[in-house]
Amino acid sequence: MTIQIPTVSQVFSWKPETLTQAGNDVEAAGKNFSDRMAEAQRAVDNTALHWQGNAASAASARALTEFLAASKAFRAADAVAQSFTSAGSTIAGYQAAVVKIYGEATGAGMSVWPDGGVTAPEFPNAKTDAVAAMVQGNLNRSAADYQTRLKEQLANAGSAVAAAKATIAAGLADLAAHGGPGGGKDGGGTALSGPAGAALGKKIHDAVASGQPIPPELLTELGEDMKASGIPPEQLAAYLQGNGATIPAATQEFTQQFFNSAGADGFIAASEQLKAQGSGGQASAAAMSNALLMLSDEKVGTGVGANGKPTSPGGYDRLPPDVRQLISTRAGTQGPDANTQQYPDMGQRPESANMNAFLTKQNKFLDALGMSDQGIEPGTKTSTELYRQGSHLAWQQPHNNQLNPDSGYPLDDSISKSVEIASRNHEGTTAILTGQGGPEVLGSGYHPDTDVMPLLQRHWPDGTNGPAINSMLDWIHQDAQVTVPPGDPHYQSQLNDANLAGRSAQGLSQILSTTHSSDGTNNFNVLSTGENSADVKMPHGGQMTPQVAQHVAGALAPYVGNMAGAPENLTGTHGFGTLNPVESTRVFTLLDGDPKAAAIINGAAIAQAHQFDSAFALGQGGPDLALNSGRLRGLVEGGIAAESGLHGYDDQSASDHRKERLGAGFMTAKEYINLGVKALPYEKYVWSPMANSIEAFLKDPTVGTINDKPSTPYPAINDELAEMQTDSRSDAGRRYTMLQALVDSGRIDPNGLPGTFTDNGALKPFDDLKSGDIAAVPKILEGAGLDRDDTTQYVVDARSGDNEINQIVFGGNMTTANQQLFVSVLRGDKVPAHVNQWK
Numbered sequence: 001m002t003i004q005i006p007t008v009s010q011v012f013s014w015k016p017e018t019l020t021q022a023g024n025d026v027e028a029a030g031k032n033f034s035d036r037m038a039e040a041q042r043a044v045d046n047t048a049l050h051w052q053g054n055a056a057s058a059a060s061a062r063a064l065t066e067f068l069a070a071s072k073a074f075r076a077a078d079a080v081a082q083s084f085t086s087a088g089s090t091i092a093g094y095q096a097a098v099v100k101i102y103g104e105a106t107g108a109g110m111s112v113w114p115d116g117g118v119t120a121p122e123f124p125n126a127k128t129d130a131v132a133a134m135v136q137g138n139l140n141r142s143a144a145d146y147q148t149r150l151k152e153q154l155a156n157a158g159s160a161v162a163a164a165k166a167t168i169a170a171g172l173a174d175l176a177a178h179g180g181p182g183g184g185k186d187g188g189g190t191a192l193s194g195p196a197g198a199a200l201g202k203k204i205h206d207a208v209a210s211g212q213p214i215p216p217e218l219l220t221e222l223g224e225d226m227k228a229s230g231i232p233p234e235q236l237a238a239y240l241q242g243n244g245a246t247i248p249a250a251t252q253e254f255t256q257q258f259f260n261s262a263g264a265d266g267f268i269a270a271s272e273q274l275k276a277q278g279s280g281g282q283a284s285a286a287a288m289s290n291a292l293l294m295l296s297d298e299k300v301g302t303g304v305g306a307n308g309k310p311t312s313p314g315g316y317d318r319l320p321p322d323v324r325q326l327i328s329t330r331a332g333t334q335g336p337d338a339n340t341q342q343y344p345d346m347g348q349r350p351e352s353a354n355m356n357a358f359l360t361k362q363n364k365f366l367d368a369l370g371m372s373d374q375g376i377e378p379g380t381k382t383s384t385e386l387y388r389q390g391s392h393l394a395w396q397q398p399h400n401n402q403l404n405p406d407s408g409y410p411l412d413d414s415i416s417k418s419v420e421i422a423s424r425n426h427e428g429t430t431a432i433l434t435g436q437g438g439p440e441v442l443g444s445g446y447h448p449d450t451d452v453m454p455l456l457q458r459h460w461p462d463g464t465n466g467p468a469i470n471s472m473l474d475w476i477h478q479d480a481q482v483t484v485p486p487g488d489p490h491y492q493s494q495l496n497d498a499n500l501a502g503r504s505a506q507g508l509s510q511i512l513s514t515t516h517s518s519d520g521t522n523n524f525n526v527l528s529t530g531e532n533s534a535d536v537k538m539p540h541g542g543q544m545t546p547q548v549a550q551h552v553a554g555a556l557a558p559y560v561g562n563m564a565g566a567p568e569n570l571t572g573t574h575g576f577g578t579l580n581p582v583e584s585t586r587v588f589t590l591l592d593g594d595p596k597a598a599a600i601i602n603g604a605a606i607a608q609a610h611q612f613d614s615a616f617a618l619g620q621g622g623p624d625l626a627l628n629s630g631r632l633r634g635l636v637e638g639g640i641a642a643e644s645g646l647h648g649y650d651d652q653s654a655s656d657h658r659k660e661r662l663g664a665g666f667m668t669a670k671e672y673i674n675l676g677v678k679a680l681p682y683e684k685y686v687w688s689p690m691a692n693s694i695e696a697f698l699k700d701p702t703v704g705t706i707n708d709k710p711s712t713p714y715p716a717i718n719d720e721l722a723e724m725q726t727d728s729r730s731d732a733g734r735r736y737t738m739l740q741a742l743v744d745s746g747r748i749d750p751n752g753l754p755g756t757f758t759d760n761g762a763l764k765p766f767d768d769l770k771s772g773d774i775a776a777v778p779k780i781l782e783g784a785g786l787d788r789d790d791t792t793q794y795v796v797d798a799r800s801g802d803n804e805i806n807q808i809v810f811g812g813n814m815t816t817a818n819q820q821l822f823v824s825v826l827r828g829d830k831v832p833a834h835v836n837q838w839k
Contacts, residue, residue, distance in 0.1 A: 005158040007114040008150070011098045016091040019164070023084030083233055087164030094157035101153060105146040116154045118147035141671050159375075163240070167233040192229060194253035200225065201261025208269045219273060223284030229255055229291050231300075240375040242426075242493070244299035244310050252302055255291045256318060264322040264365055267292065271368035282371065289372035293421075295319065296379040316381035326365045328385045329358070330392040334399065336450040336519055337392050352402060356409075363410045366417040378421060383428025384442055390418030390468075394454035412461050416468040419455065423471040426479070430500045433507035447518035449511050456511070456527065456552070457542040469548055473508075473555040476501045480558035481572045495574060502568075502575025505559045508552065512590055513583035515828055524586045525827050528593060529646060544590065549597035556587065557604035561612075563587065564605070564631035564801075565838030570621065571608070580836045581631075581808045586826055588639025589646065598661050602639070603668025605632040610673060610737050616794055617738035617786060618745055626794045630801025631838065633730065636665060638805035641814050642826055730802060731795040735777045736766045738786065748784050804839060 105112050111119045120143035126136035200222060207214045214222075230236075231245045239245040259267065271288060274281035294300045295318050301310025316324065325344055332338040346357035378386060393415045396403050403409050423429055431437035435448040460467030479501040482494040515522045525531055530543030544552070556563070561571035563584040568574055579587070588605075591597040612629040615621040640661045644654040742748040743763045750758045756773050757764060782788045806814040808831060810822045824830045 004162070005115075005154055006161070008098065008102060008112060008116060008154070009114060011095050011154065011157055014091065014095055016088045016095060018088070019091065020085050020088030023081045023086075023088065083164075083168045087160070087168065090160045091157065091164060094153055094160050097153040098150065098157060101146060101150045105143075105150065108142065108146075110143050110146055112146075112150070116147060116151040118143045118150060137667070138671075163236060166230070167236055191250065192225060192248075192254040193250045194257045196225075197254035197256065197258035198261045201258040201263075201266060204262040204266040204270055208265050214270055214273055219270065219277075219281070219284070222270060223274065223281070223287065225254070225258075226284060226287040226291055230287060231294070239300075242497070244301070244304075245294075246301060246303055246310070247294075249302040249312065252295075252312065252314075255295050259292060259295065259320050259323070263320060264326055264361070267323070268361070268364045268368050271371060272364070275371065285368070285371045286373055289369050290376045292319070292323070292369065293372050293376050293378050293382075296382040297377065298379045298381070315379055316385065319382070323365070324385075326362050327382065327389060329362075330389060331355075331358075332392070332396055332400065335392055335395045336453070337388055337395070337446070339445070355402070359403075359409055359411070359414070363414045366414050366421075369421060370417045372421070374424065377424035378428070380425055380428045380431065380437070381441055383422045383425035384431050384437070384446075386418045386422035387428065387432045387472075388443075388446070388451065390415045390422065391451055391454045393418070394458045415458070416461070419468040420471050423468070423475075426475060426497070426500050426504075429472060429475075430504045430507070433504045433511070435507070436503070448507060449514050449517035449523060450519045450521065452511050453517075453521070453523060453526075453542075456544055456548055458548070459545055460547060467547060467551075470551055473551045476504050476508075476555040477558050480505070482574070498573065499575035502559070502562075502573050502577075505556055506576045506579070509556060509559075509563070509579055509583065509587050512552070513579075513586040522827060524590065528586075528590045528643075544593075546594040546597065549591055549594040550600065553591045553594075553597040553600040556591075557600055560601065560605040560632060560635070561608045561628060564608075564628055564635055566608075566612075566628040566631075570612070570625070570628065578838070581805055581838060582825060582831055582836045584635055585638045585642060585805055585809050588635050589642040589826065592639045592643035592661060595660070595664060598640075599664035599668040602636045602661060602665030603672055605636050606665055606669035607672035609633055610669065613734050613737040613798075614741035617741045617781070618747075623790070623794055623797060626797035627801035627839075629734070630798035631804055633798075634802040634805035636662070637802075638809055638814065642809070642822055645822060646826070730799060732774045732777070733766065734795050734798055735781060735791070736769070736774070738781055738791070739763070739777055742781070742784050748780070753780065808835060 102112055105118050109121050111121070113119070120136070120139035123136040123139060126133050200218075203218055204214060204222065207218065229247075229251050231239050232247065235245045262270070267288070271285045274285035274288070277284075295314050296316055297314040299310060299313070301313040303311040305311045319327070328339070329344060330337055330339045331341065331343045333341050343351075343355050343358040346354050346361070348354040348357045377383070393411050397411050397415070398404065403411060422432075427437075428441075431441050433448055433452065435442065435446060455469060455472070458469070460469050479494075479497040482491065482498050484491050484494060511517075511523060512527060513524055515524055517523050526542050527544040559571070559573055559576045562568065562573055562576045563579045565578050565581075567578075568576070588601060591601045609629040609632040612621065612625040612632075616623075616625045640658050641654070644657050649657060739748070740763060743750050750761060750763050753763070754773070754776065756770060759768070778788065778791065781791055806812055809825050
């Protein structure tokens with residue numbers, strides 16, 4: 001199905017109740033079934049953005065009425081009626097969400113554009129005044145949040161309309177073609193079957209082999225049969241949410257035999273001709289690509305066994321040999337994941353012409369496969385093979401002189417399509433990032449620490465939905481946490497997704513931080529500095545680009561607590577486990593190389609530390625929170641210090657760099673916290689808005705630039721307190737966080753605090769407090785019920801955690817400019833395994 005994202009005004013104008021009414025009419029009409037279906041068809045057209053135009057809608061309704069009047073397929077009427085009523089209810093829900101967000105945004109003074117874009121009002125003097133600039137930044141963040149939410153709901157609405165159209169069309173096709181589920185065509189004709197698929201595929205194959213275009217009537221037959229071979233309407237919603245699906249055995253056999261007979265050439269040629277027909281043909285091309293992907297999908301079978309798994313499931317091995325050849329041939333005399341030296345024989349000589357013929361055909365195949373709908377995913381094995389192909393081509397492009405970007409070969413498209421299609425299967429992505437899955441998923445000779453590197457080093461061109469690397473990584477932070485309590489119907493599904501996300505993040509962090517990959521490459525050194533004498537052909541030596549770094553930071557942000565050794569019962573994540581101190585410092589160091597990536601990862605760490613300190617004050621956690629809070633602050637400081645040292649900054653430059661990174665990190669942390677860092681009722685600390693806030697930071701170009709020259713020290717306190725010792729500043733910051741938590745929770749009334757603590761009845765920001773105020777905080781906390789000794793021990797333990805990175809990585813000399821103290825640790829494995837552990 002082709003998904004068209006509607007505008008705000010279009011959604012406002014929809015009348016989804018006409019769908020519901022049409023469904024009710026269909027169910028009740030009985031003898032008037034034909035007339036009611038015509039009304040329903042017109043209701044779909046009126047609601048769904050005038051898919052075909054009024055004249056075409058009237059013509060299709062007349063044709064439908066005439067057919068139904070003569071049809072004996074009335075037994076499927078109830079199923080079709082339910083499709084209409086369900087679609088009306090779903091679309092109405094998304095319409096209400098769009099209306100609500102629009103009202104909130106305009107009520108906050110924002111401008112809302114037809115495509116869902118939201119812009120903030122311009123705050124006076126924002127370009128010249130630092131305070132005004134910060135206010136403008138907060139307004140921009142709010143606008144970005146509204147925009148993210150609104151565009152998400154517009155996309156949901158568009159998807160709901162497209163799904164409604166597909167579901168209803170499938171139901172009508174079922175009436176027309178099969179006389180109801182599992183039935184055959186009335187009035188003659190041939191139902192979907194293996195022989196029918198073989199015959200149709202042979203006709204397509206023979207037409208292509210003749211060198212002539214495929215006849216139009218054959219394309220029409222192909223489109224109709226492919227649309228009828230999709231996921232049954234009643235299962236579509238569950239399938240799009242990642243569940244399995246069951247199709248009739250005859251449908252699976254039809255698809256199998258069609259592709260076996262048509263072959264890759266038939267698939268490519270049919271797709272190209274269908275796409276040229278406009279929207280109708282493109283829908284048919286999408287249905288054909290969907291069918292090929294579903295044939296590869298292990299979650300789609302013809303039934304469900306006693307073990308709950310599909311019977312006769314799809315799989316990579318079901319794909320025709322020439323299709324598998326296009327997906328899995330990784331030719332080259334060099335490359336980390338090449339599996340053959342020669343390209344398949346395409347009947348061309350010399351070898352350069354043969355290579356050209358294969359790569360051109362491969363690109364056309366991937367372009368055809370890319371016509372598939374976003375919600376239709378490849379099987380897990382097919383996903384990993386597509387990833388491996390994309391990574392292999394990404395390595396070949398800069399290393400093979402015949403394939404460089406100026407050669408004219410369309411490798412950019414092939415790489416992006418391979419990765420985008422592969423990324424739809426999160427189990428496949430997890431296998432690629434972790435190397436876990438066995439030969440049945442990954443084949444042989446696969447090493448994630450070498451084979452993923454070309455994708456992380458690549459300079460990605462922008463696509464329709466941004467660089468393809470986005471689709472590979474961005475789902476991780478979206479699925480990182482379970483947002484419903486145990487016992488909720490969605491709990492197990494969310495938990496499964498969160499485990500996949502956590503395992504993927506762990507695998508990604510291992511790839512980034514290793515200094516001895518399977519081929520001997522020091523990944524950390526190459527990605528952070530570009531220094532790799534063994535590979536002089538990579539752009540910038542293969543240093544990770546800011547574009548990739550930002551999405552890596554977004555993927556890893558929910559796991560900063562785990563990277564500091566915190567257990568999952570405190571972080572609310574699943575599947576990641578923990579990461580040792582040296583490897584964690586490498587990750588932070590690497591991401592500190594880009595301002596926006598640094599803001600995302602450092603902001604997440606500071607916000608998580610803030611949450612731990614607040615949780616302690618509120619009695620939601622014990623003293624173990626202290627070490628974890630301290631380690632997070634230590635990782636932030638250690639990553640910034642190491643990144644400065646690796647670049648050889650002098651003392652002043654290192655100090656300025658630290659202020660810049662910390663200023664951006666604190667502002668980002670503030671946004672995370674303002675968006676609602678909170679604990680859910682079942683006492684797991686979960687950042688429910690993390691996904692949305694990370695999305696906003698990834699898309700907001702001002703992050704990391706608005707704070708190029710902040711003067712904010714760490715933590716943000718005024719000049720009067722600047723002479724305090726580092727440990728005292730840290731302790732003061734933690735106690736203020738506890739005070740803030742108690743005020744926000746209502747346990748301390750700000751009106752009962754000394755007047756110097758408040759401004760208009762609100763607690764002043766930390767940087768507005770005086771040194772005497774800071775000294776009074778411990779007594780205030782004690783008066784609110786916190787045991788003084790316990791609080792003192794907490795800040796002592798936190799300070800100890802803060803110092804772990806300093807001791808393990810820097811030998812206790814983090815503040816010394818001499819980079820030799822830590823370069824050997826970060827670039828090599830100079831710390832014994834028993835030392836490289838969180839205490």
